[in-house]
Amino acid sequence: MTMSAEQSYVxxxxxxxxxxxxxxxxAATAAYQIEGAAREDGRGPSIWDTFSRTSGKVHxxxxxxxxxxxxxxxxxxxxxxGDLGLHAYRFSISWPRIQPDGSGPANPRGLDFYDxxxxxxxGTGITPIVTLYHWDxxxxxxxxxxxxxxxxxxxxxxxAAIVHARLGxxxxxxxxxxxxxxxxxxxxxxxxxxxxxxxxxLGFAATHHLLLGHGxxxxxxxxxxxxxxxxxLNLAPVLGDDGEAASIVxxxxxRIFLDPVLRGKYPADVVERAGRxxxxxxxxxxxLEIIGQPVDLLGVNYYHPQTVAARTxxxxxxxxxxxxxxxxxxxxxxxxxxxxxxxxxxxxxxxVRLSRDYPGTPLxxxxxxxxxxxxxxxxxxxxxxxxxxxxxxxxxxxxAIEAGADLRGYLVWSLLDNFEWAEGYGKRFGVVHVDYATQxxxxxxxxxxxxxxxxxxxx
Numbered sequence: 334m335t336m337s338a339e340q341s342y343v344x345x346x347x348x349x350x351x352x353x354x355x356x357x358x359x360a361a362t363a364a365y366q367i368e369g370a371a372r373e374d375g376r377g378p379s380i381w382d383t384f385s386r387t388s389g390k391v392h393x394x395x396x397x398x399x400x401x402x403x404x405x406x407x408x409x410x411x412x413x414x415g416d417l418g419l420h421a422y423r424f425s426i427s428w429p430r431i432q433p434d435g436s437g438p439a440n441p442r443g444l445d446f447y448d449x450x451x452x453x454x455x456g457t458g459i460t461p462i463v464t465l466y467h468w469d470x471x472x473x474x475x476x477x478x479x480x481x482x483x484x485x486x487x488x489x490x491x492x493a494a495i496v497h498a499r500l501g502x503x504x505x506x507x508x509x510x511x512x513x514x515x516x517x518x519x520x521x522x523x524x525x526x527x528x529x530x531x532x533x534x535l536g537f538a539a540t541h542h543l544l545l546g547h548g549x550x551x552x553x554x555x556x557x558x559x560x561x562x563x564x565x566l567n568l569a570p571v572l573g574d575d576g577e578a579a580s581i582v583x584x585x586x587x588r589i590f591l592d593p594v595l596r597g598k599y600p601a602d603v604v605e606r607a608g609r610x611x612x613x614x615x616x617x618x619x620x621l622e623i624i625g626q627p628v629d630l631l632g633v634n635y636y637h638p639q640t641v642a643a644r645t646x647x648x649x650x651x652x653x654x655x656x657x658x659x660x661x662x663x664x665x666x667x668x669x670x671x672x673x674x675x676x677x678x679x680x681x682x683x684x685v686r687l688s689r690d691y692p693g694t695p696l697x698x699x700x701x702x703x704x705x706x707x708x709x710x711x712x713x714x715x716x717x718x719x720x721x722x723x724x725x726x727x728x729x730x731x732x733a734i735e736a737g738a739d740l741r742g743y744l745v746w747s748l749l750d751n752f753e754w755a756e757g758y759g760k761r762f763g764v765v766h767v768d769y770a771t772q773x774x775x776x777x778x779x780x781x782x783x784x785x786x787x788x789x790x791x792x
Contacts, residue, residue: 358420361699366751366753368400372398377435377473379427379470379471380528383528392759400751416784424463426466428465434471435485461503481521481542493507494554509563510547512566537611541615541620542615548625566632568635571639578659584602584603593625597622632697634698634746636700669722697742702762702764716777731792747764749765
């Protein structure tokens with residue numbers, strides 16, 4: 334996979350809005366959401382196995398035990414990617430498949446699966462992009478404190494080295510963490526996601542240890558010879574008329590991760606605001622130097638902006654500890670099945686802001702997509718809402734490139750309908766429909782449209 338900085342977009346006479354030469358087109362998934370085979374070949378339990386079996390935590394009691402059965406059907410799924418003409422496929426490694434207890438020797442059968450998957454991708458002409466952590470922490474580590482415990486960061490680096498030693502000869506691009514904001518603040522501060530703990534101070538401790546784990550993993554990957562390393566953050570522009578409210582939420586959503594990784598320090602205003610929940614004693618000398626090592630790319634997951642307004646007496650939003658006095662009104666915009674507003678211009682604003690405020694780090698959109706209530710009619714899925722969403726966001730991405738953003742690629746979320754975390758199988762993000770009873774895959778209209786986008790490198 335090449336990630337050329339050359340910005341050679343043109344709008345041809347044919348009306349095709351071209352992206353830069355070498356722009357990378359692909360799709361993304363996550364291990365727990367698609368693999369299934371939860372108890373096969375030595376895989377240990379993860380926090381999502383535990384959480385999904387806890388009454389009332391996941392829609393309809395759904396689990397990822399079977400999911401899309403990708404563990405057994407990966408050759409067919411890779412052929413499907415080839416049919417869509419994808420350049421790249423971003424997938425995550427299941428940590429409990431590699432180290433069932435989160436430490437110790439590797440489980441060879443777990444590594445064998447990803448070995449086969451990477452070879453299958455290369456055989457189809459698709460470049461693998463590996464994410465080392467997409468939320469499925471081994472339960473044994475959670476039993477010892479999970480991401481609130483410094484040990485987990487150290488174990489993560491060891492795990493990263495094991496995976497790279499097996500796959501590094503065929504995988505060039507590595508991302509350490511996916512959306513640490515969700516892991517920290519949905520998992521430990523609000524309890525919405527696994528492991529389901531709800532103490533604000535734990536959200537900040539988890540944030541730091543996740544970032545420390547990122548930094549230690551970068552060091553381990555560099556030592557092993559990895560050539561391209563990054564991290565994936567879920568970022569959102571914060572909109573609203575009150576500058577102070579917007580700054581507070583921007584700090585808790587964006588800068589608390591961007592600044593340590595790309596500037597080597599936490600934002601002072603966020604540290605001060607979090608002081609009511611934590612004394613930051615988990616930060617040790619040298620940690621920020623480890624966290625702030627140079628990365629080769631920044632993965633951007635974008636779904637929608639966050640809208641805020643100052644409102645006296647408003648209680649804090651549990652996912653933003655310290656957000657008392659701030660409301661989160663619903664903007665006047667179309668909505669997806671998740672209830673998220675469709676605002677493509679936010680992607681332009683975000684990409685331009687990142688290139689302006691954190692220059693020198695190439696960007697790749699590692700997730701962008703939408704859930705809609707798809708209906709199968711005569712064997713076809715006419716998902717006009719999703720197609721419109723993707724078209725609008727790709728135009729927004731192109732506008733950002735035109736404005737100077739160093740954007741190198743776009744990975745649609747998601748390749749397949751899948752287990753959507755706390756929403757179970759009730760929400761469908763895939764460009765490919767999955768019949769969970771039969772495991773049949775059917776490309777939706779959006780997949781066929783995306784295939785054409787990839788072919789022409791534009792809209």
